[in-house]
Amino acid sequence: RCRLYYFIFLMIGITLSSQPTSAQNKNRYAKEIAAFEDFVKKQMAIDKIPGLSIGFIKDDFTWAKGFGYADLENKIPATEKSAYRLASNTKSMTAVAILQLVEQGKIDLDAEVQRYVPYFPEKKYPVTVRQLLGHLGGISHYKNYDVEGHIKENKDTRESLDIFDDFDLVAEPGTRY
Numbered sequence: 001r002c003r004l005y006y007f008i009f010l011m012i013g014i015t016l017s018s019q020p021t022s023a024q025n026k027n028r029y030a031k032e033i034a035a036f037e038d039f040v041k042k043q044m045a046i047d048k049i050p051g052l053s054i055g056f057i058k059d060d061f062t063w064a065k066g067f068g069y070a071d072l073e074n075k076i077p078a079t080e081k082s083a084y085r086l087a088s089n090t091k092s093m094t095a096v097a098i099l100q101l102v103e104q105g106k107i108d109l110d111a112e113v114q115r116y117v118p119y120f121p122e123k124k125y126p127v128t129v130r131q132l133l134g135h136l137g138g139i140s141h142y143k144n145y146d147v148e149g150h151i152k153e154n155k156d157t158r159e160s161l162d163i164f165d166d167f168d169l170v171a172e173p174g175t176r177y
Contacts, residue, residue, distance in 0.1 A: 037067075051070050070083070098133060121166075
C-alpha cells in the first residue's frame with residue numbers, strides 16, 4: 001500500500017510540475033489525469049485496495065476523485081469526499097501534519113487547544129496541543145463503547161467533539177498517559 005501512495009505522489013509531481021496552470025488548463029491535464037486514473041485502478045487491483053480518494057491542488061487547478069468503494073460491505077462507491085474509518089492510524093498522520101504546521105510557525109505546541117479549535121470544550125485544567133499529541137491531555141476514552149465506538153455517520157470536528165463534550169478529564173493534563 002505504501003508503494004501505491006509513493007507512486008501516486010510521484011505521478012502527480014511528474015505529471016504536473018512542469019506545466020503552467022490556470023482555470024483553462026483543466027483540459028490540458030485531461031490526458032495526464034486519464035493516464036493517472038488508469039494507473040490508480042491497476043495499482044488498486046494489484047494491491048487489493050477496495051477504495052480510496054485522491055486529490056491535489058496545483059496553483060488554481062484542483063482535482064479530486066474517489067476510486068472503488070468507501071464502504072465495501074454496503075457497496076457504497078468512493079467519492080472525492082468519502083471519509084474512511086482508519087481508527088488509530090490517523091493519529092500518526094495527524095501528528096505529522098501538526099508538526100509540519102509547527103515547523104512553519106503556524107501552530108504553537110504549548111498553546112491551549114481552544115486557540116485553534118475555539119469550540120473545544122473547556123475543562124477543569126487547560127489542555128495543550130502538545131498534551132493531546134502525546135496522549136497526555138487527560139481526555140477520556142469511550143465511556144460507552146457500544147454507543148460511541150459504533151457511530152456510522154460521518155461527523156465534522158464540532159460534531160465529533162460534541163460526543164465527548166461533557167466527559168470529565170480522567171487526569172490532570174500532563175500527569176498520566
